[in-house]
Each structure stands twice: as C-alpha cells, then as structure tokens.
Amino acid sequence: MSTMNMTQAIRSALDCCMERDPMVLVMGEDVGYFGGVFRCTEGLYEKYGAHRALDTPISEGGIVAAAIGMGVNGLRPVVEMQFADYIYPAFDQIASELAKLRHRSGGEYWAPVVIRAPCGGGIRGGQTHSQSPEGIFTHVCGLKTVMPSNPYDAKGLLISAIEDDDPVIFFEPKRIYNGPFFGHEEESASSWSDHPAGEVPDTYYRVPLQSAKILHPGTEVTVLTYGTMVHVAEAAIRASGVDAELIDLRCLLPLDLDTIVTSVEKTGRCVVLHEATRTSGYGAELVAEVQEACFWHLKAPVERVAGFDTPYPHVFEWEYFPTRNRITGALQRAASCR
C-alpha cells in the first residue's frame, strides 16, 4: 500500500503489466524517454527499454494503426493520446478497424489495444485541451469505454483493460490527476493523500470493467456520473441537503445497468451528470435507458446536467463547467417532485 495520485497509479498499472507480460508496451507522443507530458509513463523507458516505452511520430492515425498491427501480431499495446482532443485523426482506425476487426473476420483477427486519453477540462486548457468525447466512442460497437474517478480504480481498471481481449478506450480525467476536485476553483486544491481512494496497492490487482460503484447510498434521487464529476457531485449532494444515491459508473460500455435500475426503482428520481456537451452526449443514453427501464417508478423527469453545447471556452471555464449550483438545482427540482 502507498498513497498514489492518479498518474502514479496509472504508471503502477503499466509497470505491473509490463513486468508480467513481455508483450505489453506503451507507445505514443513523448511517452518514451521523457515519460509523457503528464508523467504517466515516467521510468518505464529506463526499466523496459526504448522499444517497450516507444516514442512515436506525431500522427495519431499512424500510432493507432501500428498498435492494431502489433495487437494482431501478439503484442498488447497501450497507446497514449497526448490529449483526448487529439484522438480524432485516429478515429477511422479506431471506429472502422480496431472496433470491427473481430466481427468482420468472424473472430479470426482481433487486437487487444488500449487507448489512454487524458480528457476533460478545469485546467485552463482552452477548447483543444479540455474535451470529453467519450459519448462518441460508446456509439461505436466493438469498443469498451472506461473512465475512472480515482487512483485505486484507475490502476485496477487499467490492468483489467490491458488484459482484456477487446479494445478499450480509457479516458483519464486530467483535472483529478493530482487530487480530487469538488467543482470550485477558489477552494484550496486537495490531494489524493487525504482521500481513501488514494491508498493504492503496489502489487497487481484488478477492478472488473462493467461494475458501477455506489459511492454512498441514498433514498431520494439517484445520481449517475463518472470521472471528475463524481467528486463535484459529492460536494453538490452535500450542499443540496438531498438524500441522494451517488453512482460512479466507471465503465460506460458495457454498462452496469442492473445497479442503475435497482437504484432508480428505489429512489424514483434520477439526475445524470457529465462534463461533455449535452446534445447527444452519453447522458442522453443514460436517460433513455433509465426512463425505458424504470418508467413506472419515476416520480420526476430524469434531468441532465452537462456541458453547454459550445466549444470549451478559455476564459469562461468556470462558468462553463457544470457547477455545484447547477447540480444542486437539479437535485432539488427532482426531490421536490412527489
């Protein structure tokens, strides 16, 4: 056991897998000698060599294509996209190839590729360092989509993803790399060392994919979210005075629907929360599923709190970010429906 922040936990996961399996390598822009712009691969170059902590040309499409070929030839590449905002040049290789290989070949070919992508805002990164594109990937059949909200889950989920034989898009909310974030920039930054989930085993362990986690039980409203917003939701719930049940989805696809349905059937109310832009975001899928599965239990409309449908602004970051106010408002509106 050590206290780790999220980058350390991710590095620890990579280290465990590379040590256990010579077929595992990390690759991407600046991930080799330098150890990644977010330091997630630091030390792996020294320990495993240039070919297993592989620097690449700046071509996301080329990187993913190469990873697919490697995967088909027995390796387990863990690709880093420097920012999720830069994953689109690889979109064709991901959506048309990586996701479809196994099906189109009748099961003959497949590539166990993991694509790690730091996502989300709150770091003054402007529109090209703040995006949350997870929803798009959940619409592409053949991909698994994961987003952890803390160091313990990050390590356990990443190990599961690397050992999974299906392709996994692994989003890392960069705002909480160094500590949980409760939605108010003014508040003094808190660190993972003060958080239970900052306690991470140094050894190998897995957190199964498709296992949503109830962070604390409640009776009035079910809150569905993931990544950074888990912590913002926690703070908002406290502020709202509503007895809400907070569920950290952890894995968006495949989705642990049972946990969600059980909760909503109990509370009869549901608020869906994410940082990504609202229209056609993953929240829409959650709302659609919940109202279809729990319609007869619902006492209030399922409300979405999400990013506005504009590019992520630079100067208005905190006005744009789904604030505690917007969340408490939604919680109270829901709770007030009887």
Place this chain on the structure above:
Amino acid sequence: MSTMNMTQAIRSALDCCMERDPMVLVMGEDVGYFGGVFRCTEGLYEKYGAHRALDTPISEGGIVAAAIGMGVNGLRPVVEMQFADYIYPAFDQIASELAKLRHRSGGEYWAPVVIRAPCGGGIRGGQTHSQSPEGIFTHVCGLKTVMPSNPYDAKGLLISAIEDDDPVIFFEPKRIYNGPFFGHEEESASSWSDHPAGEVPDTYYRVPLQSAKILHPGTEVTVLTYGTMVHVAEAAIRASGVDAELIDLRCLLPLDLDTIVTSVEKTGRCVVLHEATRTSGYGAELVAEVQEACFWHLKAPVERVAGFDTPYPHVFEWEYFPTRNRITGALQRAASCR
C-alpha cells in the same frame, strides 16, 4: 414540375445553386467526369467544367480540408463522400476544424461547406456501405445535420444547406434514392413517380432547416424518425392499427423541438425510430429531450426501435433492419398503456 427520384432532385438542387452562384462547386471521388457512383452530379462536369465538378484524390481528410480552405476563401464547396462509411478519415477536419472555425476565431473565419454522404442500409452493401453515423455529428457542436426522406425535401433542404453559412452534414438515405422503401424487401420496389413527394419543381426553392414535418396526424402515439425509416414507419403504422402521429424530423440539429413537444403533449406516447445502432444513437437524445420536456404528459415509456449494436451484417440484412414487426410491436405496447 417534373417527377424526380432522389438522385435527380439532388442533382437539380446542385444545378440550381451552381447556376445562381459561381462560387458553388461540387467535389469528391468520381463526382466530376463520371458524375458520381450514385449519379448525383451527372452532367455538372459538362455544364460547369472540371474545376466546378471537381474530381479529387481518394483522401477524405484532404478533401474536407481543401473544402474548408475554399470556404474560407469565398467558395461554397459541396463535398460528396462516396459513402457515409468513409467519412471518418475526415473526422478530425470536420469535428476539430470545420465545426469550430467560427467560434474559435471569434467570428472572423467560417467555411460554408456542405458534406453530402449517402447513408443507411438495405442495399446488400455489408458493413462498410450501410452505416448511419448521423448521431455522432449531432454531438459535435457547430455542425448542422440533415437527412431528407424524399425528393422534394432533398432538393429544398440541400439548397438551404448550400446557402447556409454554417457547415451542414447532409445525409442521403441511399436505399430510397430510386423509390420509397416500406421495409419489406420481398415487396415489389415502388418508384418515386407514384409518390406525391416525387413531384419536384425544376426551379429554385428552399425547404427551411429545422422544420420537422407532421406527415399525418394521430392521437395515440407520436412517432419520431427521419430518412428511410419514415416510409417504413408509415407502413408499420398502417399495419399496427394504432392512430399514430408521424413526424419526419428532416433536420436533426438544430432540432424542431416545438413540433415534437406539441405532438407528444397531445398523444402522451412516443416511439423513436432509426436505422443507426441503438446505444448512444440520436434516438437517445430524442428520448432524453422528450421525457424531460413532456414527462408529466407521458402515459408510456418512450421506446426506441433502432439498429442492433453490431456492425451492419451482409447476409442478415433484413433480420437486422428495423422491421415493421419491431415497430408495430412498439406502437402497440405504447398504445396499450393507459
């Protein structure tokens, strides 16, 4: 007035715009000399020359990037993607550039580009000639997304799209290029000449974007759909005996929500229908909006009928295709809720 099928209506729209505005050109793979693999640009090369019916290298990313630059320099390029399935190599230029240009430059720069893409299945095309990716584009803020269901709308909407100063992704359901399709392959193919919407003015006219159309009124269930499924829905409604109100959305973004809400508040029931894969498809957004806006009027869960979450199969095309049975089932389930 002439009777036109959809390809003729699209060609007529392109011809009208090219004749009125020397800045309008069509470009894409095989669209020039040959007139396009679906013949939508036939004759334009002879009439307007090689530079206005422009053949391109096979690089969708390069084509869209060039179109963006042309748009910034005063032209109005109408790009053809040979199949919607092949739009992904251009996804970065569309999502990161075309969609964001105006916002990131504070309104200084913008590109009035239209991207036409034949979409949907039912033509024995297998997984790479049958996809319906519209949902993904509705999640990218800055894009308008359109899908006509008949020749009259196709021409009027395409002219509006070309003259629109925002980028428009214009999906053309290729299954109904030559005639409406009612969902059963065995039935003898019908032609647009037997359909009122096959009557198309030869002259210039516009159908405004963001104007959903009520195809026939009903009291029991509201059916929301677009493209090929409009006709399948019509047949299914007839077969179901349910008094359903059928709404052809025509434009997915911006969405004509008022028409939808008015209808659902009246019927109290809603079925959402599309060919695209279900999870995180545009149907999810429609369900989320409807239940949020009309919750207190809903007498039944809003149900989705959509493509299964698998790649589009080759041999099982008709089992995969959202059949009339699946739709009538949903209609009757909804209607039976009191």
Place this chain on the structure above:
Amino acid sequence: MTTNARKSAKDELPKSRLFVPSASSRPGGTPDFSDLQIPEVGAADKPPIDVEACDTASLSEGLVRVLDDQGLAHGPWNPSLDPQTLRAGLKHMLHVRAFDDRMFRMQRQGKLSFYMKCTGEEAVATAQAMALRNSDMLFPTYRQQGLMFVRGRPVVDMMCQCLSNAGDTIKGRQLPVLYSWKDGNFFTISGNLATQVSQAVGWAMASAYKGEDDLAVAWVGDGSTAEADVHNAMLFASTYRAPVILNVVNNQWAISTPASFASAGMTFAARGLGYNLPSIRVDGNDFLAVYAVTQWAADRARAGMGASFVELLTYRVAAHSTSDNPDGYRAKDEAERWPLGDPIERLKDHLIHLGEWSEEQHTSLQEELASAVTNDWKEALTHGSFEEGPHWPLETMFDDVFKDLPDHLRHQRTLLMSES
C-alpha cells in the same frame, strides 16, 4: 447568406486558373499511354540488398522488366526459376482467371450480391506470394485473391465467403471478396481503403520487437495511395526500419478516376524516396520481374535492413466491380492498347519458348481448371446459397462484436430471436 469572397459572389469570375489532371482516355477518345516511358527489357540494374534509398532513384523512375515480347528473359533481375515453378505460376494465374470468370457470371445470374475481378493483374499476387514465405503475413486489398491460390486455400472456401453461406468461415459478415484467412496468414480485408497498409507496418514492428523474422507485406491501389494511411505506413516503416514490403498496385484507374489524381505526375515508387525507403517500379504484368523484385525486398527485410516500397505497373482490364461500367469513363479499347500486355500470355510464351509448355497443354490446363472451378461451385452451393441459405444461425450475428457477449447484446439477441 453572407460571403467570404473579396468580390461579391454574383460577379462574373475571370477564367479559372485551377489545374485539373486529365485521363489516359475518355469515351470516344483514343487512349494515350505515351507519357509512360517503357525502358529496355533487362536494362535496370540490381542493387545489393543493403542499398541506400537515394541509390534507388533510377529504379523508382524506371521499370524493372525481365520478359521481352518474344518470351525471352533478360538481365540481372531474371530470377532463373525452374520450369516446375514457372508452370506452377502459370497454373495459379489461370486458376485465378477461371475463378474470376465463373464468379463474375454467377453474380450476373444473381447468385452473388457483388464481385470484383483482377483480370490482367494476376501476376501481382501470384508471383509475389510465390516469392514469400508462408509465414509472412499478408495485408491485401480486394484485388489480390491470387495470394490465396498460391497458399492453397480451398476454392470452395472462397466461394462460400462470396455466398455468405453456412460454409463461410467469416459467418456471412462481409461483402463478397472481403476475405479473411487466418490459417494462410491472410489478413481480413477491409472495405475501407488503405487502412491495412499502416496496420501491416505495426505487424512488422511487432515481428522485430519479438526478434522474429517474419515479414508483413501490404498492397494498396494507385488511387488509395492518396489516403493518409499510406503516408503513415511509409513514415512508420522508415522510422522504425520495419520488416515490411509496401506494394502499390498501379492499375491506372480508381473506379472512374485516373491515376493522375494520385500520382502527382510522378511514378508512385518515387514517393518512397522522400521517406528514405528503397523504391522500385516493376512491370506488374511480367511474372519474372515481379517475382525477382519481391524476393529482393523480402531478403532486405529479413536481413534486418527494413522496408521497401514497390510500384507494380499494371492495368485494370475489367470493370472496377460488378457495380461499375467503365464505358462511362474510359475508351472502350483502352485495355487492348495497354503496352505491357497480358501476364498470362507473357509467361505462357516464355514457357513455350523454353520448350517447357505447349498450346495443347495450355488449352487442356484451362479446361481442367474451368471444370475444377465448376465442381467447386457445385460443392460450395451444397453449403448454401446467398438468398436461400442455409446460412450461419441468425443468433451468431451478435457474436464477435466483443470476445464475450455483453448484457446489452444478449438482450438484443433475445429480442430478435423472439420476433423471428
């Protein structure tokens, strides 16, 4: 509607100065291949396998040719194959052509939803497969069916794929000709052009990573070289010196679009030089030249010297596919005017010239193969027809999206099965 233009959109424009490439011919015109310089047979020199890319400039702009019009073999690139090997090559090419003709007719009779021939390009896949090891991994396009013939795939299996019937090893998932054959180290063909080329480089990088000496070999069409994947493939292959052979099959056309829209007015091989890849242009209708160049590139890669870039100059004699009619965009007689002849005729003449083959043997081999294909077709149909089946069980539609069936797909499968 506002405008970005400096002059109003409604002004008359001065004459356009935009250059647009032209075609070797258009309907009604006379085919013109004059810009195609064809060097002497045997003239190209053969460099050592440790050659530097810059020293292959003349090879990338020239054309490696071994067989002359009289059926004689010349020059340093002559692979000097024994008669059995030559006859095997001829037989493979004839087999492919017999197969294509039959499948094309079956599509026309409505038995198949789609088909694509490689008529006139048979030497490319067959000679290259013969020059490689069976353990080398192949990343083909839809026009290298010849690879499977050389590696001995049962013809019935290929037919079953085209029929999407119960015997289709990929379960009826893909359009006809988008084969996959793991046992033959033949990669699953994608409907998306060029994606396999950069994947092949990754496969080769993994081979080097593991210290193995198997190669990856990829093919892409002239038109498809425009796709970003080909650039990525060249850059990664060169950066990591991957053991891969990147082949461009230049058959002059990309559906209706002439190669001039992708070539930038050069040979395709020349593009490889800018990526520091030794690059060679070869007569793709010359079985011996194709064999020799492939062998040379394979030796380089296996010796750890990295990737080679090869342009195979050939001609697409048939329509692009059964959905296409070339009369709409090229002169009817263009194929006859193609200066490099037919690969089968040329190898046949060579064998006859060597005294190792005769017109009689040729005719009877053609008949033998035709009837073999007929029998294979009959057998394939016993596994089901496209329209009536039997096909794979309907529920298998949900398999292989993921390794294990997730809940939401199980749910959807139940829904579907309850309906049907």
Place this chain on the structure above:
Amino acid sequence: MTTNARKSAKDELPKSRLFVPSASSRPGGTPDFSDLQIPEVGAADKPPIDVEACDTASLSEGLVRVLDDQGLAHGPWNPSLDPQTLRAGLKHMLHVRAFDDRMFRMQRQGKLSFYMKCTGEEAVATAQAMALRNSDMLFPTYRQQGLMFVRGRPVVDMMCQCLSNAGDTIKGRQLPVLYSWKDGNFFTISGNLATQVSQAVGWAMASAYKGEDDLAVAWVGDGSTAEADVHNAMLFASTYRAPVILNVVNNQWAISTPASFASAGMTFAARGLGYNLPSIRVDGNDFLAVYAVTQWAADRARAGMGASFVELLTYRVAAHSTSDNPDGYRAKDEAERWPLGDPIERLKDHLIHLGEWSEEQHTSLQEELASAVTNDWKEALTHGSFEEGPHWPLETMFDDVFKDLPDHLRHQRTLLMSES
C-alpha cells in the same frame, strides 16, 4: 485473456530487433549535430522559377545560405535588400523577442495561463512576411507571431488575446498565442497540429479557381509533418498545382521528441520531391536566405507554376511552452552548440559590416522596444486582466457556434444567465 502471439506471452523473448531513432542529445550527454552537413555559404545555385521538381534535388538535400559568420552576404540567393529593409527586418525580430520575453515573464508571474516563445526562430516569420504581399493569406502555427509584427498588428491586440480580456478580438475563446487576425490575412491558429496546412492548399485552390493571384502560405513544425494533413497538403497542392508555399519549420524538437522521429533520416525538404514539388532547404537563421527563398517560391506560385516546399532549418532555443522544461530531455547546452547561430546577431553583424548599423543603435533600439512593449502591456491591462477581467460579456460564450443562435443554445444561455 487469450493471445495472438505464436509463442506464449510468457516466454522470454529474444533480443528486440526494433530500431528506434535517437536524439541529438539527452541530459548529461554532449550535443551532436555532426550528421548535419552544412554546405558553404553562397554555394547553392538558384534555379529559374519554372524549375522541375526533380531538378531541385540538390537544393532539397543542401542548404541555401547567404550570410557567413563574418556578416558578409554571398551567392545567387542574396536578395540584395536595401539598408532600410534590413533595418526593418532587424527591428521586427528584436520586437518579437522583446514581446516574447515580456509575455513569458508575465506568464511566470501568473498573469497569463500559458505562453509560447519563438526564441532563435525569429527570422522565419519576419523575413517570410516581408517577402510576401499583404494580400497573401497566412496559415501559421503558434510559433510565427513574427508575421503579425511585420504586417503591423497592434501589439496591444496580441496582448489582449493572451489575456483573454475585453479587448481580445476573439472574445476570450482561445488559449494564449492561438491568435486570429482577419484584417491581416492571418488565419485562426488551431490547437490541433497541422490541420491548417491542407486547408491552406484549399484556400490557394480557390484563389486559382477565381483567377486571383493571391497565395496561401502555410507553416508546420518538424514533428507535425508526421500528421496526415501534411501529406494531404502536399498531394493536393501538387495535383492541382495550387499557388501555395508549404513551409516546414525544423527547429529540431517536438516537445521532447527529436526531429529524427519525423524525418525518416532525410531532410524534410526531400519529402517534397516525391510529391513532385520543387523543394528547398534553407538556413532558417539566415534572414537573407529565408527572404530570398520565400520570394522565389512566391514568384513561382504567382506566375502560375504551383506550389513549393520549403524546409527552414533552425533551432528551438526556449522551452516548448511555459508548461515544458527541456532539461528533462536534452542537454542543457544544446542551444549554444547549434551551428547556425542566432538570426538577430547574424543580421545585426551584417548591417554593422555594411556600415548601416552600430552597437549603440542596437542597444538603444532594444531599449526603445522594451519600453514600447512595457507601455503596450500597461495599455493591454486597461482592457482587463485574465483573472479579474473585464472580459467579454458572459453570454457571448454562446455566440459564433453557429452564425445565428439556435433555440437550444438560446435556452442554455438563459439557463446560465439565470444562475449567475
């Protein structure tokens, strides 16, 4: 977990044969630029503007240099500029450097969220802008701020962009240095690398389409040449002979990644030849050489001869950005070892040698510019600071997503304004 590997994942692997490029230096090591051949000043010949791409091979592998170490100008590429022009160039470069230094310090003091300097690369943007017409359209990266200084953009405007304050012409939308300046024909800079290069080609195609003679000029970094957009740009520029200049600014590093991961072991200029683009490599720290090469390429394009490909050889002296510290990946003293010196010092020496400039004038100009920048900064702050504002009105966040505000955004705007 199953495996694709032919041997089990758990076996020990033989030694990897995968080649991985190396760097000019790593911390603790001694910088090695020996593989960089630097030809004689004045040696490169100057071809006519109607030159064929293949005849620029030596220019693409060589290096156009005009200024020697003594400050003397040599050879056919000497643009023979008059002293006023030279002094203007020197002033622009000094202005850019003064601006960079001030903005960097302001970021360190927390006044800016981010900043990027172009220290050591000032000659690239300034000399090129001076060799172009103001009506030529510029598609820069974040390291060509010099373009705006030459075209006379008020420094206060640039500072306001970096501050995202009420005076920011792009409404606080973008990170510092991602400028946009329509009046100066300066394209909106994207955070996504290389996308502007292929857009520039489209812009140039439109210029030809309309029969206008304005050019597009694009820049991209060495590392970013790996992106598909650069391939697309080269292919489309060549195919349609677009009036565009494609510049690669090779400053040796892409954050921590050496140019060797993008160069394929060649000059970047050499890649242009494979696309049939006349290609030239120029000393990017030599103001005169950069000016002359740009002028030559502009003349070609304007005369309707199409695109040129230019590599500007320079060195990124400063950190990649304020988020970066190079000591983690390259030797501390690498910048001093850079063999091509500093562009400002070199032009200064030249002017002094000509008797058109003095140390005193230089020092006083530096002071003059420093205080000008200080005053500009003060004025910029009167339009607001990043943290306290004033900024644009909050509701403008929803503008410009579309030309007109659609219902759903109006609704969201109301929601936001009702909260705040």
